[in-house]
Structures are given as structure tokens and as C-alpha cells.
Amino acid sequence: xxxxxxxxxxxxxxxxxxxxxxxxxxxxxxxxxxxxxxxxxxxxxxxxxxxxxxxxxxxxxxxxxxxxxxxxxxxxxxxxxxxxxxxxxxxxxxxxxxxxxxxxxxxxxxxxxxxxxxxxxxxxxxxxxxxxxxxxxxxxxxxxxxxxxxxxxxxxxxxxxxxxxxxxxxxxxxxxxxxxxxxxxxxxxxxxxxxxxxxxxxxxxxxxxxxxxxxxxxxxxxxxxxxxxxxxxxxxxxxxxxxxxxxxxxxxxxxxxxxxxxxxxxxxxxxxxxxxxxxxxxxxxxxxxxxxxxxxxxxxxxxxxxxxxxxxxxxxxxxxxxxxxxxxxxxxxxxxxxxxxxxxxxxxxxxxxxxxxxxxxxxxxxxxxxxxxxxxxxxxxxxxxxxxxxxxxxxxxxxxxxxxxxxxxxxxxxxxxxxxxxxxxxxxxxxxxxxxxxxxxxxxxxxxxxxxxxxxxxxxxxxxxxx
RNA sequence: GCGCCGGUAGCUCAAUUGGCAGAGCAUUUGACUCUUAAUCAACAGGUUCCGGGUUCAAGUCCCGGCCGGCGCACCA
Numbered sequence: 001x002x003x004x005x006x007x008x009x010x011x012x013x014x015x016x017x018x019x020x021x022x023x024x025x026x027x028x029x030x031x032x033x034x035x036x037x038x039x040x041x042x043x044x045x046x047x048x049x050x051x052x053x054x055x056x057x058x059x060x061x062x063x064x065x066x067x068x069x070x071x072x073x074x075x076x077x078x079x080x081x082x083x084x085x086x087x088x089x090x091x092x093x094x095x096x097x098x099x100x101x102x103x104x105x106x107x108x109x110x111x112x113x114x115x116x117x118x119x120x121x122x123x124x125x126x127x128x129x130x131x132x133x134x135x136x137x138x139x140x141x142x143x144x145x146x147x148x149x150x151x152x153x154x155x156x157x158x159x160x161x162x163x164x165x166x167x168x169x170x171x172x173x174x175x176x177x178x179x180x181x182x183x184x185x186x187x188x189x190x191x192x193x194x195x196x197x198x199x200x201x202x203x204x205x206x207x208x209x210x211x212x213x214x215x216x217x218x219x220x221x222x223x224x225x226x227x228x229x230x231x232x233x234x235x236x237x238x239x240x241x242x243x244x245x246x247x248x249x250x251x252x253x254x255x256x257x258x259x260x261x262x263x264x265x266x267x268x269x270x271x272x273x274x275x276x277x278x279x280x281x282x283x284x285x286x287x288x289x290x291x292x293x294x295x296x297x298x299x300x301x302x303x304x305x306x307x308x309x310x311x312x313x314x315x316x317x318x319x320x321x322x323x324x325x326x327x328x329x330x331x332x333x334x335x336x337x338x339x340x341x342x343x344x345x346x347x348x349x350x351x352x353x354x355x356x357x358x359x360x361x362x363x364x365x366x367x368x369x370x371x372x373x374x375x376x377x378x379x380x381x382x383x384x385x386x387x388x389x390x391x392x393x394x395x396x397x398x399x400x401x402x403x404x405x406x407x408x409x410x411x412x413x414x415x416x417x418x419x420x421x422x423x424x425x426x427x428x429x430x431x432x433x434x435x436x437x438x439x440x441x442x443x444x445x446x447x448x449x450x451x452x453x454x455x456x457x458x459x460x461x462x463x464x465x466x467x
Numbered sequence: 468g469c470g471c472c473g474g475u476a477g478c479u480c481a482a483u484u485g486g487c488a489g490a491g492c493a494u495u496u497g498a499c500u501c502u503u504a505a506u507c508a509a510c511a512g513g514u515u516c517c518g519g520g521u522u523c524a525a526g527u528c529c530c531g532g533c534c535g536g537c538g539c540a541c542c543a
Contacts, residue, residue: 046499
């Protein structure tokens, strides 16, 4: 069957519902429109037929009559899921349903597969994720969650622009995977005959742009980490990273809480939300607690990066954490925090003063060289963002990289490598700068009230079918 | 990667202790001039995820594999 190449569309369902809200049952508007969408339901009644048509805005009924509709028999035999373009008058039926009384119409595309049970939709996760196009029609919630994600991304971008940040794009193919502790995906460039890694973070490139004079930059993009898949982890996920010259980590915490609360306002109109049946408020300011404080509260005794390593190891042993010989007191404290305190941080909280050992790119704390001016924000028991006063001393950065290299040599697959180009960039001078990374999918999950990250990713990573 | 659970018609789901594989919706055909998951009638629809095994008999029990959900680990 030949279908048209275009359809001169004049109205969306939701706009018609709004515009003709007061049209009385049985009344005709004397206004002709052209609408298009999918037939979701079809009720034939002899020489009448009613179809529920859905477009991107909502639904409207199509009212066909044998006496008034061209090719009525064909219309009455449409399949659920067929795309149609319809021209006719806006009317309200005797039973009160706003409708387009079909005069002329065309099939725009036919559906050769169905869109699931018309009441239960599609429940099978495999089918929903592998064929999201069907899921989006079958399950309203799927479309709503992805639409919500889009609104979150838009709000983040607009708020960054409004704060004077310049949006940039940095390489995804990297000769060295760096900027985070993670295992990379590896690929190969044929003409250059070189190994490349998909980026695990854009961090170092962005700071090089600050060295170059872009005082406020941000990038909203995909990063790739070769790690486990879970309801909260997808191998490729979206990160917002931004850097502001002349700010320190305290300034950046203030920006972060305003950004996240502002996005909630933009998207939901409120900072008070319900996530998985529990209330949570995103309103600023958020409490700022040091990692040592939170860990101390959780374990019931004072611990810090200065606590003797043996004591921290004992506390970790009690919690069945396998301590690696290469871990110093700082790493032990961070691990202790993660196992004892992290999950309890339901309302938004900044965890601050991370040990230098676990923060190879963060600037040393002005009051304590064992710590850094680093924070992570936690929300609904999960990490949402990470930021710090940036390490801008090239010699200290070299020492940190060398320490990472020692860890890598002792078998730590996630340790960073020495990036000479980056050290050279710092030698040209990075002003005092603070940086931030936000897990965009995680934020979208909270604002869409979804517990599985796949619900806010249109096409989540799946194992390819074989055999 | 490990553990637990799951996979039955196009979709949503049943199937007692191992005993003839079913329903609703969708599809097909028919009836019906105001329906709302329309209704009514009829037809059709199966490699019970795949491959082995036990048994007179396997959707059901056992072994292996594939895919998924959840948990753990890793991380954001």
C-alpha cells in the first residue's frame, strides 16, 4: 500500500481538548482541523465507528460515519496502532466525547505488530527495553519518565547558561582514560594505529579549557565505564560537568544546591517531592557534614583520616570489608563511610573533606594536608554529585599521579595514569577553580520517581541476543 | 563476575501431586447509527526460551546454555 509522503497537520489533540472544552454534547464547532496520530482503540457500531487517536500531546476521539466518512468500511477495519491522518470538523458527541468527525482520512503507516494488551500494556522488561518504541505507546509511564528526563536536561542546561557557563564539547576518544576511578572501554583507531579509550570523565579537558581562559565551562555528555550493570548503573551514562574559575568548593556547594533545587522547581514546580513513597525536600541550603563526622556517628566512635590505620582496619573487619594492603588510613576512612553512613543519607546532604588518598585531582585542604577540599552530595541514599576545589599545583598533581601509578602497579585496575599533557597544562597556570560533576540519570530518576535507571534511558545497554 | 527468582499464543496471564496446554485482549469473519477497555457471535492462533536427561507420561523434575528482574560486588 502506498502511503502519503506528508500530511498537512493543523492541530494537536491536547490543544483541541483545551480549545473546545466548553463545546456542549451534540454540538458541532463548524471548525475543520487536520490531526494525526495512532489509533489506540477502535469501537465500531454498524454504520458508525469511534477510534481513540493518540498523538504526542494526548488523545482525541475520531468519529466516523458511513454517510459522512470516505472509505468508511476501510476505516472501520483499521488496526490498533495504525498511524492515521484525519480531516474533519471538531464536534462533541451526544455522549460528551470531543471528537473529530472524519470527513477524509489516510493511513500514514500501518502497524504490523500490536502494542500489547490494550489494558495491561507490555510488562515484559526484555520486550520493553529492546523495543522501546512499542513500550512508549503501550505504557504511558514509560513516555512520561523519558519526557521528564528531557525536561531535567533542558533545565540543567538553561540554568548553566543563565549562570554564565559556556557549553563545550571535549573528546570522547581519549589516549588515556582519566578524570575518575573506573575501568574504561578500549577501542582502536586504524589510521593512527593507536589504542583509544572511551572517556570515563571529561574532567581534565574541561580544566584545560579553564587554563585557556574559558572561566566558566560545562559539558553535558555521555561517559562510559566498563563496570557492572545494575538498577542504578548503565555502562554509558550522562554527566554534567562544570568548572568555575575563582570559586572554591564552598562556592560550588552553594551553586550545586541551587542548581538541583532550581531544576526541581523548573520541572515539577516544587522542591518537595515524593520518591518511592518517601518524602524528600531538595530546598537549599543542604547540610554540609564532614566525612569524618558522619563516619564517627555511624560507627559510634571518633574516626578521621588521622585515626591509626589499624583501628580503621579493625572497624572495617567488623563490617566484613576486605581491606587491601595498599589502603592507607584515608582510603580506609572513605570505605568506612561508604559502608556505614552512605545509605542513610536520604535528604540531600553534602559530605565534605575527603581524604587526599581517594581524591587525586582535588586540592589539598587549606587546614589539613591529609584532606582535600572535596564534597559529594548524597540524595535518597545515593551519590548525586561530586566536586572540589581543583588541584592546580603541577608538582602536587604529579605526585598524586605517581601515587596512582604505584596503586596501578600493585593491581588496582581503577587507578589513574600519569597524564603528562595535563601536568604541562597546569604549568601554564590554572587559577583557583572549583568543579562539579552531576549524575544526570540519577537526578532524572529522582525527579521521575523511578527506581531503575533504565526507565530514564531510552535505550539502556542490554546484552545482545545470540544463540 | 557471584547468588536468588523468572521465561507458557502477538500482548497480559492461568494450568492441582508429573497425567488431554487454557482464558481475556489483539488478529480474521459476521451483527450492530453515539461508543468509551463498547457489546454480541464465530473461526483461527503453541518448538511451553534453547539443548540434553529421568519417566509409561515433563510446561511441571534433573543437568547445561541463552535472556531478563532483584540482591551482592564495582561504581555515578
